[in-house]
Amino acid sequence: MSAAKAAYRRYLWRFFPTMLAYVVLVLGVSWLFDNRQAPDGPIGYALAILPALPIIGVIVIMGLYVVEEKDEFMRMRHVMALLIGMGLMLSVTVAWGFLEIYTHVPPLSAFWIFPGFCVAWGFASGVLAMAYR
Amino acid sequence: MKNRLRVLRAERGWSQADLAGRLEVSRQSVNAIETGKYDPSLPLAFKIARLFGAPIEQIFSQD
Numbered sequence: 440m441s442a443a444k445a446a447y448r449r450y451l452w453r454f455f456p457t458m459l460a461y462v463v464l465v466l467g468v469s470w471l472f473d474n475r476q477a478p479d480g481p482i483g484y485a486l487a488i489l490p491a492l493p494i495i496g497v498i499v500i501m502g503l504y505v506v507e508e509k510d511e512f513m514r515m516r517h518v519m520a521l522l523i524g525m526g527l528m529l530s531v532t533v534a535w536g537f538l539e540i541y542t543h544v545p546p547l548s549a550f551w552i553f554p555g556f557c558v559a560w561g562f563a564s565g566v567l568a569m570a571y572r
Numbered sequence: 573m574k575n576r577l578r579v580l581r582a583e584r585g586w587s588q589a590d591l592a593g594r595l596e597v598s599r600q601s602v603n604a605i606e607t608g609k610y611d612p613s614l615p616l617a618f619k620i621a622r623l624f625g626a627p628i629e630q631i632f633s634q635d
Contacts, residue, residue: 444598509596510597510598510601511597511601511612511613511616512597512598512600512601512604512605512610512612513597513598513600513601515610516600570609571600571603571604571609571610572600572603
């Protein structure tokens with residue numbers, strides 16, 4: 440049983456420290472920009488992009504889980520949840536994009552795409568877990 | 573695909589978790605295969621056949 444869950448455990452052990460790094464970086468970088476301590480120019484841009492790196496790391500970690508999960512059914516379920524999450528988020532953003540073009544809805548910051556995907560992915564994971572108990 | 577996994581498992585008195593442990597997969601995988609919601613790959617089907625000491629076609633059948 441423990442062998443069957445090794446990949447998932449490894450996934451969690453990578454996921455949580457990376458998210459902790461994200462929180463630390465967001466708080467740190469926000470403080471620098473809020474208190475006008477961040478330099479202008481390339482260094483400012485580099486600082487601004489810093490919190491995105493652990494998020495990119497999380498995306499890689501999701502991919503590593505697909506590669507490392509030996510249980511083919513759980514792997515299929517994970518991939519399905521990712522695809523449903525992506526599909527939901529792409530649908531929402533493309534629909535919102537057209538609303539922005541033709542009507543007067545407020546513009547959606549690209550920042551919200553990843554958190555939105557996470558919500559959709561979590562929802563899909565829950566539905567699939569219920570469907571395949 | 574249909575399969576006789578539940579019957580074969582019951583004959584040996586194994587729970588889904590017992591079978592999952594022997595196959596080194598999750599209990600959810602065993603349940604999904606038994607209920608016909610998921611067809612196993614060829615390697616896993618062979619592993620199941622080997623565990624029960626029967627050819628694949630005696631465990632899995634079409635429709």
